[in-house]
Amino acid sequence: MSVTKLTARTFFQGSVLASVLLASSVSALPPEHEVRRLMLATEAAVAESRWGEAGEYLNRLQALEAEKPADYLYYRGRVMQEAGHYNEARSALEQYIAAGGREGRHYDSALRLITEVEKAQRAVANGTDASASGEPVAVIEPAGDESVQSLRRLYLADSDAGALTIHMNSLLELNGWRKDRGAVLDGTPPDIQYKVSAGNGEVRIQQAQITTSGGPRRVSTEVMPVYGVNPAVQWDCESATQTCWIYDPRDGSRLFQLGHNRGKTRDAARTFGRLIKTLQNPE
Structure with a gap:
């Protein structure tokens, strides 16, 4: 398993611990501004392939009781794909397409990622993917x-x-x-x-x-x-x-x-x- 994939997967295993550690540092920003801040942080982390960090920001976004932009689903799908959680990645990307449509900023990229995820799912089903995720x-x-x-x-x-x-x-x-x-x-x-x-x-x-x-x-x-x-x-x-x-x-x-x-x-x-x-x- 590559170091990149191993790093990406660690955020799922440590999400509960991260939530506890972050509980004492809740942002004073109103929810809509905190959503924007975390989205910018996620985008930057993904651009630099810092998958574990991107996963942490996504976990914090998920916990916020505020409306999230469609791009949240795109980045969730991207990070899930990198972590090898193909079913969840495909679901998030499909939801992004449904929410953003052709006007979505990542429309073409999401379509390409869905194709990549589909190939990965097929490899897992055939037993040829050595980096198969821990999905049930x-x-x-x-x-x-x-x-x-x-x-x-x-x-x-x-x-x-x-x-x-x-x-x-x-x-x-x-x-x-x-x-x-x-x-x-x-x-x-x-x-x-x-x-x-x-x-x-x-x-x-x-x-x-x-x-x-x-x-x-x-x-x-x-x-x-x-x-x-x-x-x-x-x-x-x-x-x-x-x-x-x-x-x-x-x-x-x-x-x-x-x-x-x-x-x-x-x-x-x-x-x-x-x-x-x-x-x-x-x-």
């Missing part, structure tokens, strides 16, 4: 207290793949994504629903999503052949959007959009990886 990964092994055998007994399934499929669908249903997170009513289906089925060396993923017109749900199906696919499935959760993602193990793109429940997202990603591995080695 579903390890393909019996997880927690639920072995495949116990899942078969629980669901009365006649195969490992069948038990994992039922368990995956249960986790997806329990953690469905809703736009209005404050009005989760019993029996109210989520805005996005998934159903997974498996067999013949492939996983079929059906997505049903509500439409803005209030008409029938828009349904699409994606088929994923499992042979040659790395069964290490990545996931992460974004506090800003209250959304969790499970990423496509083929190229690192977003595959499942779920509610903000880290435990259920982790278990679903892990189960998905186990299902892929099971299909690659049929009984």
Whole structure:
């Protein structure tokens, strides 16, 4: 791992300590001026590749209860990329594009960075990136207290793949994504629903999503052949959007959009990886 990347990653590990140390030196500037000051400091640190320092300023900006400029998202994405946190980097850069549009000062640069991040995600998914970040990964092994055998007994399934499929669908249903997170009513289906089925060396993923017109749900199906696919499935959760993602193990793109429940997202990603591995080695 390069010294630059190691330095960039240290700000994530030391963010709590930095917050404590900085608590005693809170700025007397009004929030809007403090935001501008920290943005200038971040920009200067990034320009000089002082990634750890840039990360510290970004952490302080995040803690401020004040409106932040769109450039905050660009620099967050840039520093996250340098630290090897590719999923978070891509999310921040995409949010920057959405917020600033073509008129954004870093529009072209952000688009190029998204392409670089996409390549890095693909390398991680293929196991070829030696500097892969410490983002959550579903390890393909019996997880927690639920072995495949116990899942078969629980669901009365006649195969490992069948038990994992039922368990995956249960986790997806329990953690469905809703736009209005404050009005989760019993029996109210989520805005996005998934159903997974498996067999013949492939996983079929059906997505049903509500439409803005209030008409029938828009349904699409994606088929994923499992042979040659790395069964290490990545996931992460974004506090800003209250959304969790499970990423496509083929190229690192977003595959499942779920509610903000880290435990259920982790278990679903892990189960998905186990299902892929099971299909690659049929009984």
